[in-house]
Amino acid sequence: MDDYARAAHEAVDLLAGYVANSTSGVGPPTAQPDPGELAADLDLTTWIRNGGMDADAFAAWLPRYLDATVRLHHPGSLAHQVASPSTGAALADLVHGASNNPMAKYEMGAAGATIEREVVRWMLGKVGFDPDEAGGVLTHGGSLANLTALLAARAHVAPDAWRAGVPAGLALLAPRSVHYSIRRAAAILGLGEHAVIELEVDDLERIRPDRLGGALDRCRAAGKRPLALVATAPATSTGLHDDLESIGAFCADHDIWFHVDAAHGGSALLSPRHRDLLAGVERADSVVWDAHKLLRTSALCAAVLVGRASDLPAAFEQHADYLFDDHESVGFDLVDRALETTKATLGLKLFLSLAWEGERGLGEYVASRYELAVRFHEALQQEPGITCPYAPESNILCFRVDGHDQLELRDRILTEGRLHLSSTTIAGERYLRLVVTAPATDERTIDQLLETVRILTPVAH
Numbered sequence: 001m002d003d004y005a006r007a008a009h010e011a012v013d014l015l016a017g018y019v020a021n022s023t024s025g026v027g028p029p030t031a032q033p034d035p036g037e038l039a040a041d042l043d044l045t046t047w048i049r050n051g052g053m054d055a056d057a058f059a060a061w062l063p064r065y066l067d068a069t070v071r072l073h074h075p076g077s078l079a080h081q082v083a084s085p086s087t088g089a090a091l092a093d094l095v096h097g098a099s100n101n102p103m104a105k106y107e108m109g110a111a112g113a114t115i116e117r118e119v120v121r122w123m124l125g126k127v128g129f130d131p132d133e134a135g136g137v138l139t140h141g142g143s144l145a146n147l148t149a150l151l152a153a154r155a156h157v158a159p160d161a162w163r164a165g166v167p168a169g170l171a172l173l174a175p176r177s178v179h180y181s182i183r184r185a186a187a188i189l190g191l192g193e194h195a196v197i198e199l200e201v202d203d204l205e206r207i208r209p210d211r212l213g214g215a216l217d218r219c220r221a222a223g224k225r226p227l228a229l230v231a232t233a234p235a236t237s238t239g240l241h242d243d244l245e246s247i248g249a250f251c252a253d254h255d256i257w258f259h260v261d262a263a264h265g266g267s268a269l270l271s272p273r274h275r276d277l278l279a280g281v282e283r284a285d286s287v288v289w290d291a292h293k294l295l296r297t298s299a300l301c302a303a304v305l306v307g308r309a310s311d312l313p314a315a316f317e318q319h320a321d322y323l324f325d326d327h328e329s330v331g332f333d334l335v336d337r338a339l340e341t342t343k344a345t346l347g348l349k350l351f352l353s354l355a356w357e358g359e360r361g362l363g364e365y366v367a368s369r370y371e372l373a374v375r376f377h378e379a380l381q382q383e384p385g386i387t388c389p390y391a392p393e394s395n396i397l398c399f400r401v402d403g404h405d406q407l408e409l410r411d412r413i414l415t416e417g418r419l420h421l422s423s424t425t426i427a428g429e430r431y432l433r434l435v436v437t438a439p440a441t442d443e444r445t446i447d448q449l450l451e452t453v454r455i456l457t458p459v460a461h
């Protein structure tokens, strides 16, 4: 392990420099080299064939790898919903990488399992569930978390589905704006994508609570019954929130499983100034909340949370003599409530992120990113030739530069090298999209964005 200690020290020094430089805006926020040239530059085939990397070779190779990464700590990193990991979270990956305790069985990682149980309890409390009644599990990502939650809904609505297969006539009520993992889940669960009955939305793609009755009538008229109704907090494209209070009340009145995909915005529950955006989330039967979006953990660390703890194990029935037996042993297992058997110690990332930043610190971080998005909006709105379709509610913001092809403009912004933006459509119209995530993004980044747009679109300005 001498080699490990030496190489790890080299890595930590290089990574600390990388984080510091990225945070100060050194280098471009994104690198998009040709994959063939990159594979050659990183000597991939040689290393794969011959092996033999040691601490010195690794120290020479790692900077070349880092050169071709997306720098998420960079102030100009505004593209995707990926965290700029906190120190604690980054250390969790180091610890997991060496200790490797896949702790879904307590016997296979008591510390990791205990931490997962505690952070899940903490999340349940934040959602407004009673931690003694409710339950949850961490999974590798929000997509898997959505699938897990809808599997629990399926077990609730069609308890025989596990053995007998999915009965005909189940429908999923969801707006067009739901994350694509929801449609995928419908297909994977055996309902088929066509089982998604689209809820009516307003012109910013938010569910219209006043039209839910109509959707339910359409569902029933088609001879179907709802498996679940899905609302989002907030929507991936716009960052706008569905009205969870009204939708939750509708679901309660009609006995429909209410699933809230709060993968992105669950973290706003930590900000006293923003938690009302999720008012009504406690009405949900299931909630998904990604820590790897705004709780500053690396990918992945997503939670599936259910109001009734038994709903998760009810979703799975499996026998595996090498894992399960009747013999009484210390601890508890998590394998009965997740799709994965072998899991990384996901809870450690969230725990160490919390341990470093504190619940209040993370709440302030979320608030600061949400409030900076408002500042971006104010500045963009005053700029001639720019259309902002709405004031942001979260750290996601869309705008378009009139008279330009937004995708082509995005390419030019990326090539210019100071900013990394994404793009989306709202009600069929293409927009540029910002996700204000890095703690280093500030007012100067707003100036840079305006300057970049002015330089690249001189006619409109």
Ligand SMILES: Cc1ncc(COP(=O)(O)O)c(C=O)c1O
Pocket: 081, 140, 141, 142, 143, 144, 146, 179, 181, 232, 233, 234, 235, 236, 261, 262, 263, 264, 290, 300, 302
């Ligand atoms: C609302 C929402 N749900 C689910 C997901 C999927 O999460 P993951 O990328 O962790 O699978 C995303 C990701 O962007 C999201 O925005």
